[in-house]
Amino acid sequence: MFKNPVGISKNLWGYRQLIKDLTFREVASRYKGSVLGILWSFITPLLMLVVYTFVFSEVFNSKWNAASNSKIEFAIILFCGLVTFNIFGDVVSRAPSLILNNSNYVKKVVFPLEILPVVALGSALINSLISMGLLILFIGLFMGAIHWTLIFVPIVLCPLLLLAVGLGWFLSALGVYLRDIAQVVTIAVQALMLLTPIFYPATLIPKDLLFLYFLNPVGYVVENMRKVMIWGQTPEWGTLGVEMLIGVIVFFVGYIWFQKTRPGFADVI
Template identity: 75%
Template sequence: MFLNPFIILKNLWSHKELIKSFSKREVISKYKGSILGIMWSFITPLLMLAVYTFVFSEVFNAKWGTGSDSKIEFAIIIFCGLITFSIFGDVISRSPYLILGNANYVKKVVFPLEILPVVALGSALINSLISMGILIVCVGIFMNAIHWTLIFIPLVLCPLMLLSLGLGWLLSSLGVYLRDIAQVITIAVQALMLLSPIFYPVTSIPKDLLFIYYFNPVGYVVEDMRRVMIWGQMPDWNVWGIEMIIGLVVFYLGYIWFHKTKSGFADVI
């Protein structure tokens, strides 16, 4: 089945207002009823940062190998990796439940079910943007630099967003037909986070295990985000080009799979 890629983009763009509305609603509803409300978007990443920093820098006495023993710098480096991975992890973790959790929309012929993974990505990006703002402030205060390379953040994240959407469509469809997939994905996301260079530098990976990094598409994005946000370096454009190709292929195939299988959702649910 061939579908013009521009038709996919046109279809999603035609629902942009619905996507924005649903994404905003998700972020607000996440903290609805809590005393601090949206402030948890700021507090949660800071608390996670504090916990991970304590465990890795104090308990395991981990060093990044930048020549600095600063625990704050170590925390900033980890924080950047966590923010980047959370975009991918949030979308993938939620995907198997997206259709099942919105069963009331399945039988509505006019509702575009394909926007649900896009909404999940939008919600994850909003939360990550808040965390990125905190990170930029921390880099400015504790490392005395806010780099012009920040302008490359959207480009660096583009392959990750395409990959997340493609897998989101695939997993949300599989979640309808294979209910156990949700449990598998939960474990897989946790494993991938630990296998990505978030809590340790790539240089610390044993040579015989480097293939894990080479075949981990999230790891490259994590490294490029650190380059542009913390160290003021350019992204690795050669790797970025390969990542974009992979992201586009997964994006396209994921949408095709979803489009082909969604007609059976109502029968199964």
């Protein structure tokens, strides 16, 4: 049992080659047998972008700000939020079934089950990197500049990655004992996506509901990602510090929960 996040990170680093191999195998298996293969990683986000942009900017006539009627700008802002949230949503949505879907590893004493949520995160990151590449291309083509503040993207994403892995450990262990949690998590992730300022600016949130925004750590990450990627601004360092603290706590608690409940996996499965 590791007593601190640094020890946990060192343990995971020791399995880095196994994590890398499993991550690429998972990405490859996702598109195995399909005609277009890895091209779906490009096509899927583009289709999502077109659909969401049409629904919100054409059907609902949504605008990001009153000074601009640009549908392309709206699409880029929306896409940035979606790409960021999907990293978190993909890992958390899959988490309750991770151990159950890899039950063949459970009785292998030497296999480090704790890497499975990390592998899920790695797979989500590969897909998101493709989407981010498209996003940067769109920003350069349609907004006229690619900002130097892109260097802050890894720092801004760090709390979200810690949060995703920590919740991944917690939910993957809980999913072994409580199978219904998968359905609950699916609904919760969809609700969280709508409560996060992805399709609308945070300024439109009614004052009596602002507490929902302040309690949502994903919302801060989405806003900071737009700052550094689209607007060329530095992150909001105060909120970034709070996000990092929350991420480290969830990361640590999730790992401890996973290791405490792990001995019973084989009996339940």
